[in-house]
Every structure is written in structure tokens, then in C-alpha cells.
Amino acid sequence: MSGAMKIRARMKDGITDVAVLMMHPMETGQRKDPRTGQTIPAHFIQKVTAAVNEKQVLVAQWGAAVSKNPLLGFRVEGATAGDKLVITWEDNLGEKSRAEATIA
Amino acid sequence: MNKLRRLLLKSGGASGAVAIVLAAGLLRPSQVFALERNINAFESKSVADVLKLLGAADAAASQDIMIKAPEMADNGMVVPIEVTSRIPGATSITLLAEKNPFPLVAHTEFSGGAAAYLNTRIKLSQSSPITVVVTAGDRKYVASTEVKVTIGGCGG
Numbered sequence: 627m628s629g630a631m632k633i634r635a636r637m638k639d640g641i642t643d644v645a646v647l648m649m650h651p652m653e654t655g656q657r658k659d660p661r662t663g664q665t666i667p668a669h670f671i672q673k674v675t676a677a678v679n680e681k682q683v684l685v686a687q688w689g690a691a692v693s694k695n696p697l698l699g700f701r702v703e704g705a706t707a708g709d710k711l712v713i714t715w716e717d718n719l720g721e722k723s724r725a726e727a728t729i730a
Numbered sequence: 731m732n733k734l735r736r737l738l739l740k741s742g743g744a745s746g747a748v749a750i751v752l753a754a755g756l757l758r759p760s761q762v763f764a765l766e767r768n769i770n771a772f773e774s775k776s777v778a779d780v781l782k783l784l785g786a787a788d789a790a791a792s793q794d795i796m797i798k799a800p801e802m803a804d805n806g807m808v809v810p811i812e813v814t815s816r817i818p819g820a821t822s823i824t825l826l827a828e829k830n831p832f833p834l835v836a837h838t839e840f841s842g843g844a845a846a847y848l849n850t851r852i853k854l855s856q857s858s859p860i861t862v863v864v865t866a867g868d869r870k871y872v873a874s875t876e877v878k879v880t881i882g883g884c885g886g
Contacts, residue, residue, distance in 0.1 A: 641845070654853070656831060672767060676844075683844040689772045691827060691835040691853045693808045699849025700840075 633727035635711050642702045642729050644676070646713050647695060654690040674698060674715045678705045678729070705729055772834050777826060777861070780834045784824060786863045786870040792817060795862050795873035806854040806879040813848045815864045815871075820846035822865040829858035854879045 632647040648671065655668025668690055676684040676698075683702050698713075705711075709729045716722045771783040781787045798812035813823050823846060825835040835852050846864065857878040864871045 645849070652853075678842065681842045683842045684838060684840055686836060686838040687767050687772070688836045689832055689834055691830050691832065693851040693853055697849065697851050699812075699847075700838075701845040701847045702843050703845060704843040 631713060631715075631723060631725040633711065633713060633725055635727050635729045637705065637707050637729055640703060642678075642705045642709075644698075644700050644702065644711065646676075646698045646725075648674075648698070648715060648723070649695055650715075650717065652690060652692060652694045652696060656690075669717060669719055671696060671715045671717045674713070676700065677712045678702055679709050680712070768837070771837075772832065774834065775832060777828045777833045780826060781863070784837075784863060784870070786824075786872065789863055789870035789872040792864065792871035792873055795864050795871060797860060797862055797873060797875045799860055799875055799877050801876075802878045802880070803854065804880050806856070806881055808851050809854050809877060809879070810851050811849075811860060813862050815846035815866075817846070817864055817866045817871055819866040820864050822846075822863075823848050824863040824865075825850075825852065826861040826863070827852060827854050827858050828861060829854070829856050831855060 630649040633644070635642055635644045650671050651669055652671065653666050653669040655665065657666045658664065659666055670690040671688050671692070674686040674688065675682060684700055686698070707729055711727045711729055712724065714722065714724045768783060771780050774780045774783060781789070794816040796814040800809065803809045811825065815823060821841070822837065822839045824837045826833045827835050836850065838848055840846055854877060859874050859876050861872060861874045
């Protein structure tokens with residue numbers, strides 16, 4: 627279910643616009659299952675990193691209030707078309723994901 | 731037994747090294763934040779405490795932080811937030827939803843050519859001020875906007 631990412635990275639006028647969509651439930655640990663009344667355990671991405679050609683450009687620490695299937699949009703100056711972008715995330719249960727894209 | 735001891739010694743040594751580096755003033759606590767999660771700040775229920783833990787208790791209000799957020803959000807589960815900082819040398823953007831059970835939403839650090847810009851979507855449990863803290867060098871800046879929510883994002 628979780629793990630997949632969609633990445634769009636386009637350069638225009640020297641600025642690369644990056645949008646990452648991560649597939650993740652982002653459970654807060656505060657919701658109750660309406661059928662059983664049981665609290666649904668917290669399950670959310672805690673750390674996200676981004677690197678261009680192996681140079682880190684972004685580190686984010688998240689709480690559970692980032693929406694389900696999170697969107698992360700950011701901008702990088704000085705990157706060029708063909709550069710390799712790597713995104714990683716790690717959640718509170720220790721699950722990890724990594725995805726690559728080429729800047730277009 | 732022996733393995734555990736090695737591990738403890740190792741981890742002790744590592745955190746000790748961080749303490750020494752900190753003491754030497756080589757790394758400011760704000761720079762350490764992204765490397766090691768500020769668990770206290772994320773688990774704090776009070777906005778004042780979060781700001782204190784971020785070192786932003788007396789942050790200066792800034793007109794150079796632009797927050798783009800809807801005035802009215804029908805659905806508190808998905809509220810788009812876009813932040814742009816025009817403060818020179820800005821290296822981090824922190825998002826707080828003041829009325830959420832846990833106000834600290836996200837802390838993002840930029841380096842290596844990344845602009846102090848962030849576009850994301852967050853959950854709001856109810857209508858709330860959205861507060862943004864920006865770090866530039868040793869200084870913290872703050873700006874705020876209000877989002878009204880019709881259906882909250884924490885129920886169900």
C-alpha cells in the first residue's frame with residue numbers, strides 16, 4: 627500500500643520545480659475505527675530527504691498532521707536538466723522508501 | 731552481553747561527540763534539529779512550548795514570509811499551504827497549526843541551492859491560525875494567517 631512515490635522535476639529559467647507525491651496513510655493515532663471503536667495506531671512519515679546529484683538539498687521532519695498521501699513541493703536553484711534527484715522517506719514504524727527521478 | 735556493551739559504548743561515544751561539537755559552538759542547535767528529530771517539540775501540545783523548543787519564542791514578525799492558504803477550507807483533512815520566504819539567507823521553514831492537538835506540523839531545512847519555499851497539504855482539526863517560523867542565520871522570523879475549517883481533519 628505505502629511506499630510508492632510520484633516525482634515531477636522540471637527546470638525553467640534556472641529554477642527546478644519539484645513536486646513529490648508519496649503514497650502513505652498518515653494515520654494520526656487519534657482516529658477510531660467506526661466499526662470496532664478501536665483507535666487506529668499512528669502511522670506517519672517522520673523524515674523526508676531530497677538530494678540532487680547526491681548533494682542534500684532538503685531535510686524535513688514531519689508530524690502526523692501532514693495530509694494523507696503527502697505532497698511535498700520545493701524549488702532548487704542551480705540544478706540542470708539531466709541531474710539526478712533522489713527522495714527518501716522513513717515513517718514512525720521504520721518503513722522506508724526511496725525514489726529517483728531525472729530533472730527535465 | 732558483550733555486544734550490548736559495545737553498542738552502548740558506541741552510542742554513548744556518538745552522542746558525546748555531538749555534545750562536544752555543540753559546546754564548541756560548531757553546530758547550532760537549529761542545525762542539529764533536522765538531523766535529530768526534536769521529539770519534545772513534536773509531542774508538545776502547547777504552541778508556546780513548541781516555539782520555545784524551536785528557539786523561536788521571541789521571533790520577529792516578518793512581512794517577508796508569504797503564506798498562501800485558503801481563507802475557508804471545506805475539508806480540514808487536506809488544506810493546501812504554500813510558503814515563500816524572501817528573508818535573505820533563510821534556511822528553514824517550520825509550520826504550526828495552532829489549534830491542532832499537536833501544533834508542530836512540519837520542519838523543513840534547505841541547503842545546496844534549495845529555495846526557502848514549500849508547498850504541502852496539512853490536516854487541521856478546526857479553524858486555526860497557521861504560524862510559520864523561518865530561520866535565517868541566528869535569527870528567527872514569524873508570520874501567521876488564519877484558516878477557517880468547516881469539517882475538521884481529526885475526527886472519524
